[in-house]
Amino acid sequence: LPSLKVTVKNSLSRCLDKEIQRWKEDKEPEKLNGHFQSELLGIFVIQSIYSSQKRAEDISKAVGEELSRRLLKELPAFLRSYRDAFEDFKEKSKKHTYYKPILIANINNCCNFRDYTEKYVAEKEDSKADILSTLTDIENSGFDVLLQQLFAQLKPMYKKFTExxxxxxxxxxxxxxxxxxxxxxxxxxxxxxxxxxxxxxxxxxxxxxxxxxxxxxxxxxxxxxxxxxxxxxxxxxxxxxxxxxxxxxxxxxxxxxxxxxxxxxxxxxxxxxxxxxxxxxxxxxxxxxxxxxxxxxxxxxxxxxxxxxxxxxxxxxxxxxxxxxxxxxxxxxxx
Missing domain, CATH: 1.10.357 (Tetracycline Repressor; domain 2)
Structure with a gap:
């Protein structure tokens, strides 16, 4: 079990490093059904956790349940690292050609993690609230930047009403x-x-x-x-x-x-x-x-x-x- 947990932890870490490298490339994120996405991150992370759970369940139901509990602690930790990396990109890469599309792709990424958590993480698990709270942080942080320019442009227009x-x-x-x-x-x-x-x-x-x-x-x-x-x-x-x-x-x-x-x-x-x-x-x-x-x-x-x-x-x-x-x-x- 410990070795499986370490394997998952390492693969999640590599996955995030790859994603951060992708943000640095001068490329627009791909679109799927008209939405910017970088879904490989969500899919790979969820698959890593899910396939490890399945392997453990093949050994025995008790082993599967024990590993599930341990792996569930890895997802909040991974998402906190993801949030920190996203904040870093947000602050330091404002001049990136595809700054806004990358922000949007990362907000969209939260969908996969949210769906997985709602579906597979039990309400009684402490990690559920932790995961959803971190996802909300990422989403709201992205929204704030996307809306900054619009709200700044609107301020002087509204002043005209009283003027x-x-x-x-x-x-x-x-x-x-x-x-x-x-x-x-x-x-x-x-x-x-x-x-x-x-x-x-x-x-x-x-x-x-x-x-x-x-x-x-x-x-x-x-x-x-x-x-x-x-x-x-x-x-x-x-x-x-x-x-x-x-x-x-x-x-x-x-x-x-x-x-x-x-x-x-x-x-x-x-x-x-x-x-x-x-x-x-x-x-x-x-x-x-x-x-x-x-x-x-x-x-x-x-x-x-x-x-x-x-x-x-x-x-x-x-x-x-x-x-x-x-x-x-x-x-x-x-x-």
Whole structure:
């Protein structure tokens, strides 16, 4: 058994060395069904473990089970080495001709390891959570780099909303959508689960950045007519954003009501109706806090101090302690 375990460990190590060498070559990763892949790594690693388990089982069931336990400890260790090598490539090879395709191929690699782990590693095994956590690290680390450029390009575009006080907001939204669309087409080389994951991250960022602009206290409107006009702009932008994200495969439907609900609070003038809408917003997005709402209500300059206090108090009463499915407001800092 020890010799089999050492054999597997050595072959996994050689396999990773070969993979690292492949990253250094000036070659684009191969594509399979339109997705960048370097699947030999996953296939070879899994085969090494699987064939060794089978050989041990041929000796006896007890030997097979014992070796399986030992080999299962090798996979998390291998994946941690893989993650470290991937991080090293990510940091030191930014000028590589095929930098992004290689990142995408490595994210796609996680699919084989994930499928194998879900199928063959028992829930009670400590190594299962360890393996899945390391794979998530690799995937998210790759996503962060792939999205860096897009998010940097979007920042100044979103600033135009407050700079122009929402005049020409449709043109600004079209510019945001056009820029995002160019990047999304590059991400089609990700395997489907990862493509959906990255599109959901983009969807969340697009909604979040819009909310950030609404909380900047740069716009203060005194008349209901002015507020009505702003609410219409926001509703139109929200509809365009939702249509774009949905058409590109976003399944993050939980994000779709945030901007329409905020638009409705701006549109409404009856204090009771505003409170009901605030309560609904807080139920849907339980991570919204008083500081967010207070910054947002700066837009409604016709609210008296006592009305503002009353609305803010209502939020405190209605905010549930339930954790949101994913953070939206809690990731927004209010100055």
């Amino acid at each position: 122009n006080k929402w005049d020409s907001s449709s043109e600004i939204m079209n510019e945001i959508i056009k820029t995002t669309s160019k990047h999304i087409s590059d991400f089609k080389t990700l395997k489907d689960p990862f493509y959906h994951a990255i599109v959901e991250k983009i969807h969340a960022r697009l909604v979040k950045e819009y909310i950030v602009r609404l909380l900047k206290r740069k716009v203060s409107l005194k008349t209901p007519a002015q507020q009505q006009t702003l609410a219409q702009h926001i509703s139109k932008n929200a509809a365009d954003l939702e249509a774009f994200c949905t058409s590109n495969g976003s399944q993050a439907t939980w994000l779709n009501s945030a901007l329409p609900k905020l638009a409705e609070i701006i549109r409404l003038q009856d204090l009771g109706a505003i409170k009901i809408e605030v309560a609904t917003l807080a139920t849907t997005y339980p991570d919204i806090r008083k500081r967010h709402l207070e910054a947002f209500l700066h837009i409604k300059a016709n609210l008296s101090r006592s009305e503002l206090k009353s609305i803010l108090g209502y939020l405190a009463d209605s905010t549930a302690s339930t954790q949101p499915r994913a953070p939206l407001f809690s990731s927004i800092n209010v100055s």
